[in-house]
Amino acid sequence: MQTANIINQVIEVSKQAGDFIRQERKAFDPDRIEYKGLNDMVSYVDKTAEETIVKGLSKILPEAGFITEEKTTTKIGERYNWIIDPLDGTTNFIHGVPAFSVSIALKEYDELIAGVVYEINLDECFYAWKDAPAYLNGKEISVSKNITIGTSLLATGFPYYDFTKQAAYIELFTELMRTSHGLRRLGSAAVDLAYTACGRFDAFYEYNLNAWDVAAGIVIVKQAGGEVVNFKGGSEVLDTRELLATNGIITGEMLGVIGRYFK
Numbered sequence: 001m002q003t004a005n006i007i008n009q010v011i012e013v014s015k016q017a018g019d020f021i022r023q024e025r026k027a028f029d030p031d032r033i034e035y036k037g038l039n040d041m042v043s044y045v046d047k048t049a050e051e052t053i054v055k056g057l058s059k060i061l062p063e064a065g066f067i068t069e070e071k072t073t074t075k076i077g078e079r080y081n082w083i084i085d086p087l088d089g090t091t092n093f094i095h096g097v098p099a100f101s102v103s104i105a106l107k108e109y110d111e112l113i114a115g116v117v118y119e120i121n122l123d124e125c126f127y128a129w130k131d132a133p134a135y136l137n138g139k140e141i142s143v144s145k146n147i148t149i150g151t152s153l154l155a156t157g158f159p160y161y162d163f164t165k166q167a168a169y170i171e172l173f174t175e176l177m178r179t180s181h182g183l184r185r186l187g188s189a190a191v192d193l194a195y196t197a198c199g200r201f202d203a204f205y206e207y208n209l210n211a212w213d214v215a216a217g218i219v220i221v222k223q224a225g226g227e228v229v230n231f232k233g234g235s236e237v238l239d240t241r242e243l244l245a246t247n248g249i250i251t252g253e254m255l256g257v258i259g260r261y262f263k
Helices: 003-026 044-060 090-095 166-179 189-197 211-223 251-259
Strands: 034-037 040-042 065-068 080-088 101-108 111-119 124-129 134-136 139-141 153-156 182-184 203-207 227-229 242-246
Touching (some): 003 111, 065 211, 080 090, 080 189, 101 189, 134 211, 153 166, 153 189, 227 251, 242 251
Antiparallel strands (some): 034 040, 101 111, 134 139
16 A cells, blocks of 8 residues: 555545535534533544444455544554544533634554644645655654753643643643643644644643544654653554654653652
8 A cells, every 4th residue: 555645645635524514613602512421522523533434444455444532433454553533632622712623533453654634724734654754734844953951942741631640740731831831731632743743842742542533643643753751752653542742852851750749
């Protein structure tokens, strides 16, 4: 399979879902919100968008299976599996905050080989595939060149249901708030990763993330020249559910700070 040959089709699928999400936001009914758990919300928009994506991707690579947030399909592929978040930033969407995205990754066996993140509100499509550059709306992108936390703008996410590490997280947040140019919390890990890939953020860190939140963004950051590790510096991030993405220059410094609070 030539990954580059299918990426444009995946982009079209992501934009079709994005168009639907954009239109639904204009007249969204909050009474149609469902709760999967504490502060873990979903709506018909998430589910319908996922169904649209699954249908489109099934035409592109019929043998592939799916790992999806809303579980609209249970098909698992032997070699290829799509990892899908149809609406990353559901809470933002529900409240009308313009930062949410479609995230689609492709995994071959255990290796992530392609990723697309479509930020709906700004009509920005970030994408990359194995052994190729990363792109934003057709233009090649790369991570930042900042060499220290002191000159960096960082991004993170806040826990919304697992508060067991809250105290350590707040202490880490406080230190980085004091020692960097600032911290941002957009509410969409996929967008945070895409912004790290194009140099808007110098690093992004968060814990308790799911595969569909980050899989596409991981590919894009790496192909843009960045680095993605867990809080101990290892390469496994999907199973550990800890993620640090950087420009590749400040990784060591970031791990040193994180290590003081997350043992």
